Amino acid sequence: MNAKTGHQSGWAQLSASNVFIEFIDTTLRGCAQVMFQNNPLTGLFFFIAIFVGAYGEGNPAVAYGCVLGTVVATLTGLTMRDRKSWRSGLYGYNGCLVGAALPTFLVVTPVVWACIVLGSIVSVIVMVCIADILKTWKVAALTAPFVLTTWMILLASYAFSGLQSSGLPAPALPHQLMLETSAAAGGNIFVSMFNGVSQVFLFSSLIGGILFIIGLAVESLWAAVFALGGSLLALFTAIFLGANPSSIDVGLYAFSAVLTAIALGSTFNKPSWRVLAYTIVGVIFTVIVQGALNIFLAPVGIPTLTMPFVLASWLFLVPNKEVMPAHRQ
Amino acid sequence: MNAKTGHQSGWAQLSASNVFIEFIDTTLRGCAQVMFQNNPLTGLFFFIAIFVGAYGEGNPAVAYGCVLGTVVATLTGLTMRDRKSWRSGLYGYNGCLVGAALPTFLVVTPVVWACIVLGSIVSVIVMVCIADILKTWKVAALTAPFVLTTWMILLASYAFSGLQSSGLPAPALPHQLMLETSAAAGGNIFVSMFNGVSQVFLFSSLIGGILFIIGLAVESLWAAVFALGGSLLALFTAIFLGANPSSIDVGLYAFSAVLTAIALGSTFNKPSWRVLAYTIVGVIFTVIVQGALNIFLAPVGIPTLTMPFVLASWLFLVPNKEVMPAHRQ
Amino acid sequence: MNAKTGHQSGWAQLSASNVFIEFIDTTLRGCAQVMFQNNPLTGLFFFIAIFVGAYGEGNPAVAYGCVLGTVVATLTGLTMRDRKSWRSGLYGYNGCLVGAALPTFLVVTPVVWACIVLGSIVSVIVMVCIADILKTWKVAALTAPFVLTTWMILLASYAFSGLQSSGLPAPALPHQLMLETSAAAGGNIFVSMFNGVSQVFLFSSLIGGILFIIGLAVESLWAAVFALGGSLLALFTAIFLGANPSSIDVGLYAFSAVLTAIALGSTFNKPSWRVLAYTIVGVIFTVIVQGALNIFLAPVGIPTLTMPFVLASWLFLVPNKEVMPAHRQ
Numbered sequence: 013m014n015a016k017t018g019h020q021s022g023w024a025q026l027s028a029s030n031v032f033i034e035f036i037d038t039t040l041r042g043c044a045q046v047m048f049q050n051n052p053l054t055g056l057f058f059f060i061a062i063f064v065g066a067y068g069e070g071n072p073a074v075a076y077g078c079v080l081g082t083v084v085a086t087l088t089g090l091t092m093r094d095r096k097s098w099r100s101g102l103y104g105y106n107g108c109l110v111g112a113a114l115p116t117f118l119v120v121t122p123v124v125w126a127c128i129v130l131g132s133i134v135s136v137i138v139m140v141c142i143a144d145i146l147k148t149w150k151v152a153a154l155t156a157p158f159v160l161t162t163w164m165i166l167l168a169s170y171a172f173s174g175l176q177s178s179g180l181p182a183p184a185l186p187h188q189l190m191l192e193t194s195a196a197a198g199g200n201i202f203v204s205m206f207n208g209v210s211q212v213f214l215f216s217s218l219i220g221g222i223l224f225i226i227g228l229a230v231e232s233l234w235a236a237v238f239a240l241g242g243s244l245l246a247l248f249t250a251i252f253l254g255a256n257p258s259s260i261d262v263g264l265y266a267f268s269a270v271l272t273a274i275a276l277g278s279t280f281n282k283p284s285w286r287v288l289a290y291t292i293v294g295v296i297f298t299v300i301v302q303g304a305l306n307i308f309l310a311p312v313g314i315p316t317l318t319m320p321f322v323l324a325s326w327l328f329l330v331p332n333k334e335v336m337p338a339h340r341q
Numbered sequence: 342m343n344a345k346t347g348h349q350s351g352w353a354q355l356s357a358s359n360v361f362i363e364f365i366d367t368t369l370r371g372c373a374q375v376m377f378q379n380n381p382l383t384g385l386f387f388f389i390a391i392f393v394g395a396y397g398e399g400n401p402a403v404a405y406g407c408v409l410g411t412v413v414a415t416l417t418g419l420t421m422r423d424r425k426s427w428r429s430g431l432y433g434y435n436g437c438l439v440g441a442a443l444p445t446f447l448v449v450t451p452v453v454w455a456c457i458v459l460g461s462i463v464s465v466i467v468m469v470c471i472a473d474i475l476k477t478w479k480v481a482a483l484t485a486p487f488v489l490t491t492w493m494i495l496l497a498s499y500a501f502s503g504l505q506s507s508g509l510p511a512p513a514l515p516h517q518l519m520l521e522t523s524a525a526a527g528g529n530i531f532v533s534m535f536n537g538v539s540q541v542f543l544f545s546s547l548i549g550g551i552l553f554i555i556g557l558a559v560e561s562l563w564a565a566v567f568a569l570g571g572s573l574l575a576l577f578t579a580i581f582l583g584a585n586p587s588s589i590d591v592g593l594y595a596f597s598a599v600l601t602a603i604a605l606g607s608t609f610n611k612p613s614w615r616v617l618a619y620t621i622v623g624v625i626f627t628v629i630v631q632g633a634l635n636i637f638l639a640p641v642g643i644p645t646l647t648m649p650f651v652l653a654s655w656l657f658l659v660p661n662k663e664v665m666p667a668h669r670q
Numbered sequence: 671m672n673a674k675t676g677h678q679s680g681w682a683q684l685s686a687s688n689v690f691i692e693f694i695d696t697t698l699r700g701c702a703q704v705m706f707q708n709n710p711l712t713g714l715f716f717f718i719a720i721f722v723g724a725y726g727e728g729n730p731a732v733a734y735g736c737v738l739g740t741v742v743a744t745l746t747g748l749t750m751r752d753r754k755s756w757r758s759g760l761y762g763y764n765g766c767l768v769g770a771a772l773p774t775f776l777v778v779t780p781v782v783w784a785c786i787v788l789g790s791i792v793s794v795i796v797m798v799c800i801a802d803i804l805k806t807w808k809v810a811a812l813t814a815p816f817v818l819t820t821w822m823i824l825l826a827s828y829a830f831s832g833l834q835s836s837g838l839p840a841p842a843l844p845h846q847l848m849l850e851t852s853a854a855a856g857g858n859i860f861v862s863m864f865n866g867v868s869q870v871f872l873f874s875s876l877i878g879g880i881l882f883i884i885g886l887a888v889e890s891l892w893a894a895v896f897a898l899g900g901s902l903l904a905l906f907t908a909i910f911l912g913a914n915p916s917s918i919d920v921g922l923y924a925f926s927a928v929l930t931a932i933a934l935g936s937t938f939n940k941p942s943w944r945v946l947a948y949t950i951v952g953v954i955f956t957v958i959v960q961g962a963l964n965i966f967l968a969p970v971g972i973p974t975l976t977m978p979f980v981l982a983s984w985l986f987l988v989p990n991k992e993v994m995p996a997h998r999q
Contacts, residue, residue: 093992123911134955140989145807149474164955164962170844171961173912183843183969185512186499186642253452254502297463297493303500304493311512311640311969313844331469334422478803514841515828515971582781583831626792626822629785632829633822640841640969660798663751 023052035086042082042104046155046212047224047239047271048279049231050100057227062112062213065220073115074215077128081111084132092140106139106158107132109213113162113317116179116214123174127165135161151329154275159317166314183313189256199261201247208243208266212318216262234278242266242273242295249299265302268321272298275325281336290328290335298324352381364415371411371433375484375541376553376568376600377608378560379429386556391441391542394549402444403544406457410440413461421469435468436461438487438542442646445508445543446495452503456494464490480658483604488646495643512642518585528590530576537572537595541647545591563607571595571602571624578628594631597650601627604654610665619657619664627653681710693744700740700762704813704870705882705897705929706937707889708758715885720770720871723878731773732873735786739769742790750798764797765790767816767871768823771975774837774872775824781832785823793819809987812933817975824972841971847914857919859905866901866924870976874920892936900924900931900953907957923960926979930956933983939994948986948993956982 027037040055047058059079066075085107089098097103110131118124138157146153169175170183206221213220229236246269250260259265277283277291301320309316356366369384376387388408395404414436418427426432439460447453467486475482498504499512535550542549558565575598579589588594606612606620630649638645685695698713705716717737724733743765747756755761768789776782796815804811827833828841864879871878887894904927908918917923935941935949960978967974 091993130951130954130958133951134985137951137989137993138985140992141985144988144992148477148806164958167963167965168911168958168961169846170965171847171913172908173847175911177846183845185514185640185843187512188499188506189502252503253497254504255500293459293462293466296459300459300493300497303497305496307496307499308641311843312966327463327467327470330473331421331466334469334473335420335466477806514843514969516841517828517835518831579830582826582833584829622788622791622795625788629788629822629826632826634825636825636828637970656792656796656799659802660750660795663798663802664749664795 027052038099038101039082039086039104041099041101042086043078043101043108044227044231045101045105046108047228047235048274049228049235051231054227054231055101057223057230058213061210061217061220061223061227064223065210065213065215065217068217068220069215071115071215073120074112074213077111077115077125078108078213079111080125081107081109081128081132081135083107084129085110085136088133088136092136103136103139106135106155106161109155109158109318110135110162112213113158114165117166117177117315118169118180119176119178121174121176127175131161131165146326149330150333151326152280154322154325155271155318156322159319159322162317163314167312170313177313180313181310181315184310186307186310189254199257201244204247204261204263204266205240205243207261207263208246209239209263209270211263211267212270221263228274232278234283235274238273238277238283238291239270242269242271242277242291245269245273245292245295246299249296253299253303255299255303265299268302268316268318268324269295269298271318271321272324272328275321276328280329280332286336294324294328297327356381367428367430368411368415368433370428370430371415372407372430372437373556373560374430374434375437376557376564377603378557378564380560383556383560384430386552386559387542390539390546390549390552390556393552394539394542394544394546397546397549398544400444400544402449403441403542406440406444406454407437407542408440409454410436410438410457410461410464412436413458414439414465417462417465421465432465432468435464435484435487435490438484438647439464439491441542442487442491443494446506446644447498447509448505448507450503450505456504460490460494475655478659479662480655481609483651483654484600484647485651488648488651491646492643496641499642506642509642510639510644513639515636515639518583528586530573533576533590533592533595534569534572536590536592537575538568538592538599540592540596541599550592557603561607563612564603567602567606567620568599571598571600571606571620574598574602574621574624575628578625582628582632584628584632594628597631597645597647597653598624598627600647600650601653601657604650605657609658609661615665623653623657626656685710696757696759697740697744697762699757699759700744701736701759701766702885702889703759703763704766705886705893706932707886707893709889712885712889713759715881715888716871719868719875719878719881719885722881723868723871723873723875726875726878727873729773729873731778732770732871735769735773735783736766736871737769738783739765739767739786739790739793741765742787743768743794746791746794750794761794761797764793764813764816764819767813767976768793768820770871771816771820772823775835775973776827776838777834777836779832779834785833789819789823804984807988808991809984810938812980812983813929813976814980817977817980820975821972825970828971835971838971839968839973842968844965844968847912857915859902862905862919862921862924863898863901865919865921866904867897867921867928869921869925870928879921886932890936892941893932896931896935896941896949897928900927900929900935900949903927903931903950903953904957907954911957911961913957913961923957926960926974926976926982927953927956929976929979930982930986933979934986938987938990944994952982952986955985 027034037052040052043058044055063075082104086104089103111128135157142153206218207216209224210217210220225236243266246266250265276294281287305316356363366381369381372387373384392404411433415433418432440457464486471482535547536545538553539546539549554565572595575595579594605623610616630653634645685692695710698710701716702713721733740762744762747761769786793815800811864876865874867882868875868878883894901924904924908923934952939945959982963974
């Protein structure tokens with residue numbers, strides 16, 4: 013603890029005295045803010061997890077896209093007036109996710125790298141726009157800037173021959189899911205739980221998931237606990253509702269719930285029994301929104317990204333002061 | 342009149358002295374608020390109409406779902422701070438509609454009953470969320486919480502094998518409606534008008550419609566008049582535009598217009614010639630929005646529910662103070 | 671210059687003294703406001719351009735629809751309280767576009783003329799509604815009232831046999847665009863650039879485009895410069911991304927960008943290098959949003975209209991004060 017504080021202080025001193033180190037520190041915080049943490053060490057763990065996951069899935073461009081997106085977005089953020097938000101990494105995290113998402117779903121070409129740069133710049137503008145709109149109701153933009161910017165580029169990929177899909181779901185009309193009895197969820201709950209955490213960055217990896225949890229715990233134990241708890245509860249909800257077993261196994265019904273759990277349980281509320289109950293309802297509803305958005309977007313062939321988390325969390329955060337007695341007095 | 346007032350007073354005294362009676366009174370008001378009335382007797386007529394209609398269509402689960410949804414939502418509302426809204430039934434009506442909608446469109450299973458409970462709880466949170474957002478422009482949430490919550494569950498039913506459709510429209514691309522001359526609207530205008538009223542609760546029933554109108558008249562004669570007038574005007578608009586005759590007959594082009602007419606004509610404005618003109622434009626436009634939303638949702642296979650009413654009424658209520666001279670001085 | 675000022679003054683005097691002339695003046699301003707200009711002479715040039723374009727495409731109903739829509743919307747605007755907005759033509763421009771759009775996409779029948787009248791009336795209500803909502807963030811409604819009103823009627827055309835499509839895109843699931851090498855963009859860049867300008871009113875015409883630019887220059891040289899520059903940049907962006915060459919040629923990737931360029935570059939900001947950079951990013955992003963919305967709306971078979979401009983411009987205008995240092999001091 014002492015050692016860690018000492019390390020942080022040393023790094024903090026360096027950051028304060030050297031503009032280049034300050035920029036690296038802010039970029040690391042940008043990555044950590046994907047899961048709401050304002051801590052460069054958390055960001056370092058996250059970046060390591062991303063490289064582990066990206067190389068593990070044989071698509072290293074995802075990791076380099078992440079770095080590029082975070083750097084470009086952090087640079088763009090320098091042109092904004094609000095230096096405190098910039099220093100906390102709040103302009104970086106959406107670019108980080110844009111950089112992870114585009115190489116995941118599109119064939120990696122120079123046009124895609126150009127789109128990562130453009131998308132990261134635009135994500136900062138969207139961030140300021142949404143934050144400005146939502147401050148009327150004291151709610152954060154969450155990952156909405158990432159989702160909206162990336163949706164635009166992924167939708168546009170169908171219209172432009174310069175952008176070719178490598179992993180987008182084929183556009184199709186929804187049809188009722190019928191489960192064969194043989195197709196029962198066969199995955200390991202423990203592995204699926206960590207897959208759910210790593211799917212926040214669009215890949216499934218046990219080691220990646222563990223590294224994300226360690227990164228969270230560095231800054232906030234409660235965040236780590238709620239992330240794992242949220243993932244587990246989402247798994248059980250998806251199994252109860254009868255979701256596609258292979259989607260459950262790779263964490264596709266859990267990643268939005270992980271973020272909802274961290275947001276409702278530890279970031280925007282102090283843990284309490286009442287908050288726990290509220291978070292449980294929020295996580296279960298996030299799983300339903302995940303299923304609903306999967307279907308809603310099926311005809312246009314794009315993934316939900318973290319929109320189920322954004323919608324469910326906005327929904328539960330706006331009434332916060334009405335629901336939580338003597339909230340944050 | 343005297344007798345009625347006496348009856349109300351007796352009941353009001355009972356409600357004030359007994360927590361259990363107060364809860365029943367609030368639950369009845371919750372049902373009445375589906376059509377904007379704050380009156381337990383109206384709610385009683387509505388519940389009777391719902392049972393008549395549900396048994397008439399051979400699907401009693403709709404009526405029991407209604408009761409369950411209203412009770413759960415009213416109970417959930419107890420945890421909110423705003424007691425006045427709770428006492429007026431404003432936390433109950435969305436749960437009432439969630440409970441009516443799910444058994445109408447899904448095969449009734451234990452999972453669906455669980456979804457009614459969850460959906461009714463969530464509808465209260467959505468209610469507080471939307472009301473909080475919209476109070477910036479002094480507009481009510483209307484039935485948007487019901488629609489959004491139910492849309493999520495109905496969309497999700499395609500993704501989860503635990504939820505099976507019994508009456509959802511099959512997902513399909515829209516195609517131009519061509520009317521054969523033989524298929525002219527053959528229904529009885531009188532019956533269709535009352536069907537339009539009862540379709541607010543998702544079934545078509547002459548007796549049900551009449552009971553709803555009586556329930557309205559108990560609290561507000563104007564509301565009853567605008568409900569019937571709105572239904573009639575919507576019928577003629579749909580016939581003029583050439584809508585599907587069987588949809589017209591069962592009231593599917595009228596139910597949203599009924600609510601628009603009550604809202605614009607009697608609830609949020611005092612009746613006047615200017616208000617009448619405004620309401621007529623609003624009702625006609627609601628029919629167009631009804632057709633538009635039917636098409637927009639066709640590819641994802643879910644019904645519009647009362648969203649055409651919500652959209653058209655928000656649209657016409659926000660500019661109210663700009664349009665109505667010396668409004669409510 | 672002197673002569674023009676003199677002419678304006680004479681006309682201004684006439685407008686001030688004669689209610690009928692004042693109404694014509696306001697109607698002309700309504701047409702000019704489609705491209706943000708508050709000038710009756712600009713409106714006159716625009717109307718001439720519309721007649722040239724409409725007769726050129728063999729569909730004169732578009733031009734008469736434009737006149738009818740602007741007149742009806744301006745008349746409707748008379749019932750609103752805000753006389754200054756009325757006098758600037760701010761209630762007219764959405765009706766003008768509704769009147770252009772409906773005969774472009776629907777078989778011209780008496781029902782369509784009725785829909786132009788209804789749509790123009792409703793466009794004023796939508797205008798007041800959206801303006802009221804957006805003033806919370808000091809952003810204008812732009813052409814959103816036109817788009818939303820027209821989308822409703824075009825969507826509804828699939829549901830009503832009284833409205834038949836003449837030019838709506840057939841509803842279809844998106845599929846990846848594959849370019850054959852032979853299909854390279856073969857159009858004349860110069861012509862395409864002016865086509866892009868005239869497509870703001872939904873037709874492509876070199877002479878029409880030139881007349882629109884002259885009309886803009888009458889009121890604001892910067893607006894004319896940004897309109898042409900925006901069109902050119904959009905063309906190059908669409909070619910770079912590999913859009914459909916024939917769509918590029920007729921200006922379908924440029925018209926929204928033209929409006930974004932005028933709005934960001936000259937209407938809501940004073941030209942500067944910083945504003946120029948911001949506008950360039952905005953125009954490029956508008957092209958991506960254009961591709962994205964084309965795909966998003968494909969399953970329901972309606973055109974984007976100017977929504978890509980509206981979305982991109984809202985996005986870039988809300989953060990304006992955060993991005994522009996000492997903005998409009």
